[in-house]
Amino acid sequence: TEGYDAYSIQQKWQARWAEADPFRAGGADDTRPRKHVLGMFPYPSGDLHMGHAESYAYVDIVARFWRHRGYNVLNPIGWDSFGLPAENAAIQRGADPREWTYANIEQHKKSFREYGSSYDWSRILHTSDPEYYHWNQWLFQRLYERGLAYRKESPVNWCPNDQTVLANEQVVDGHCERCGAEVIKKKLTQWYFKITEYADRLLDDLNQLEGFWPQKVIRMQRNWIGRSVGADIDFEIEGRAEKVTVFSTRPDTLHGATFMVVAPDSDLAAELAAGSSADVRMRFQDYLESVQRETEIERQSTDRPKTGVFLDRFAVNPVNGERLPIWAADYVLADYGHGAVMAVPAHDQRDLDFARAFDLPVKVVVDTTAPITGAIPVIELDEEGVPIDPGPLDTLADLDPGTTGIALTGEGRLINSGSLDGLSKRNAIARIIEQLEAAGTGRAAKSYRLRDWLISRQRFWGTPIPMIHTEDGRIVPVPEDQLPLRLPDAHGLDLAPKGTSPLGGATQWMQATDPETGEPALRDPDTMDTFVDSSWYFLRFLAPNDPDEAFPSREADRWAPVDSYIGGVEHAILHLLYARFITKVLFDMGLIDFTEPFSSLINQGMVLLDGSKMSKSKGNLVEFASSMIDPGADAVRTAIAFAGPVEDDINWEDVSTTGAQKFLARAWRVATDVTSEPDVVWAEGDASLRRVTHRLLADAPGLVEQTKFNVVVARLMELVNATRKVIDTGAGPADPAVREAAEATAMVLDLFAPHLAEEMWEILGYDGFVGLVPWRTADPTLLVEESVTAVVQVDGKVRGTLQVPARIDAAELERLARADEKVVRSLAGREITRVVVRPPKVVSFSTH
C-alpha cells in the first residue's frame, strides 16, 4: 500500500463534497428520469455499528450507480428519533431524552460523512422535531375523521418491564420485541388504527410485489394477515334472545357439530355463565382466573391437556335442530373470529382432543375413504423411487376418530348430512353457504389473523396524541391551528416507567380548552407508537421543510413510490406492513396516485461476529466509526461489498479490510503510472486489455441491478491486474488502453470506494466529480470473444487442436478436449491417469 494515503484522500474529498454538495437531487426543471433510492432510516440509539455500515454501503452503491446511468437520483437520510431506547437511556443517565438523541444524531451524521455516503444533505429530517411530528398529528386526525382511528377497551399486550402497551407486531413469541420481557394481557382503553379494514388490499396487493420484493418477506406478510375463508353461522341459544355467530372454515361439517365452545375471557362467556346456576358461575369464575394467569404461549400450545367448564347452556344447530352443549375452554381465543366455535370433533383435532377429554359425542360427516375425482392421489415412493404398495385400504370404520384419536381432516365425500350427502368438501361448502344464506342463518365470511394496530404508548418520548378529553366526556381533535402540539420540557417530569404516561404528570401541559365550549379540558397523555412516524417518512423527504403540508402531492408524483428500498429483514412485518397501510390510506384520501410505497425491496443479510448476531448485550458490537479509522472508509465499503451476496449473512471476522486496502492501493498505483494524456486515441491501445475494460463496462450494470456487488468488485480486481500487467510487462504505461482502463476503473470503483475514485479521476487529469460522470458505453466490437488455439496432448504427443474463447475456464476446456473426435480416438480403450489443464491453451492427458 506504499504511497497510497487513504486517510488524506478521504479528508480531501469529503471537504470538497461538503463544499460543492454534488449529490443533491435535481429540481423540477431537471428532465432526467428519476430514481428514489432509500435506506431504512437509522434509530439513533448509541453509535452506528457494522450492520449499518453494510446496509448503507449497499444504499450508496445503488444511488451512485443510477447517477452514472443518467438518472436524477434522490438519496436522502433522516433519523427515526423518537422511541423507548432514547427514553430508557435518558432515565438511566438522568438526562433529557432530547439531548441524548440529538447528540447521537450528530455522531451518526459525522460517521456518514466519513463513510462518503452520497446523500442529499439538504433534506435531513428527524421524526422527533416538531416540524416532523406535526404531520404525525395531522395524519392521526385524518384517520380519525375517516373512522380509521378509534378508541376501545380490550385486553392489550403489556410489557411489565417497559411499562407500556405493545402492538401485536411487537410481541415476538410472547415476548417484548424490544426488551425480551414476557408480555402479559391487561384490559385498557387505547387508540387503534383500523388496519383490518385494509386487510384484503394489503394481502391482494402483495401480488404486485412478486419478483420485486424478497419472496420471504411476501410470505411473512401473507401469514401475518392470515386470511381464512369460510362462513359465519348463527346459532340460537336457549334462553337468550340474540343468536351467537361462529366463524368456521369448514361449514360443510355443520351436521357433525356436537357442542359449542366459547372463549372463557369473552363477554359472551361471562354472560352465558351469569345466566346459569350458582355452581356453574363459581366453577366458571375459577376457570377464568386460571386462564388469565396463562401466558399467550401456554394458551396456544396444542400439546397441552384440554381444560374447560360446561356452562349448562345449549345452542341449537340451525340445520338439524340438535341441542349443542356450550362449554368455555381456553383453546378458543376471544379475539379471533367471534370468540366462539361450533365444535366438530370428528374433523378438527382440537375439538376431538376436547371431546375425548370430556366424553362428548363424535359424529363423522365426511367419508375420507371415498375417492374424489380430480384429486391427486398421494403415492409414496421408497428410497429407490418405487411406489410402495399401500396394502389393503382403510375402511371408514378403521378410521373412527373417537377410537383412533385422530381427526379426519382430509378430502372426502359428505355423509350423515342430509342434502349434502355425496358432495365433495368444496362443493359441500358452496352448497351449505347457499342454504344458510337462503335461511338467513349464515353467510360467506372471511376471518383474519391481523388485528387493528394499537398505537397508544404510555411513554414520554413520542408524538403527543392530538386529542382533547372534555369535561362532559367527549373526545375532540386539537384544532388544526394549534398543531403541532409540542412535547413539554422533560425537566422536572418523572419519566420512570410506572404504567401511566409521564405526560399525565405535566400538569400545566395537560390543561386544554374544549374548542367547542371554551370550558377547561384535558389533553390525551399518551404518545404514538413510533411506527406511525416511520409509516410515511419517505414522503416527508420530498419536502422536509415544508411548513404547510405533510408533503406536496406534486413532489410525490415526481419521486414516489420509492424505487429501491434497502434494509434489514427484521422489518419484514412491522414497518413494511404499516407503511403499506398508510400509503393506501393516503391514496384513498386522494393525496397520492400509487398504492404501494416501495417498488422494490432489498434485504441485506446480517453482520455476525463469531457466527452470532452483533449486539450490545452480547458485548460483541464492532462500532462503525472505529472500524473506519485504520483501513479507511473506502476499504471498509469495498470489503463489505466483496464479502458475498447481499442477502447472505457476513461474518465480520472473515471480512478482509486489509485485502481491500491492498486492492485499492493497486488501483491508485495504476492511475499514478499512466503517462498518456486524456486525449489519446484508445482504439490504438492494447486490444486484449481493452476487451477486459469493455467487458466490465458491459456487464457491471446488469450485475448491480441483480445486486451482485461482490461480482463487480471481483471484475474490477481483474481489470486492475490486467492493467498492471500491460504497464509492467506489456506495452507500458503510455499505452492508450492503460489510460482507458484506469478511467473505467475510477468510474466503476466510485460505487465502492468513492474517495479513491475521485482521487484517481483527478490524477488522470479531469476536473469535476467522477461521481457525476455518465457511464461509459461498451464498444460492441470489443465484446466479441477473442478466440485462441488450444492444443490437446495425449502422453506428450499433440493429438488435436481446438478453437476456444480466450476466457474459457479449465472445466469447459477439458470438456471440449474430451469430446474432440481425434482425442477420443487416441484415448480409446486407455485409462486416463492424469489430466493437466492450462486454460486457454493446453490440455494434457496421461494414460500411464
Ligand code: ANZ
Ligand atoms: C368448525 C370446524 C370444523 C373448523 C373442522 C375447523 C375444522 P383458521 O384456519 O385459523 O382461520 N375457530 C374459529 N374461531 C376460533 C377462535 N376464536 N379460537 C380458536 N379457534 C377458532 O381456523 C378457523 C377454524 O378455527 C374455524 O373453523 C373454527 O373451527 C376455529 F372440521 O369450525 B372450524
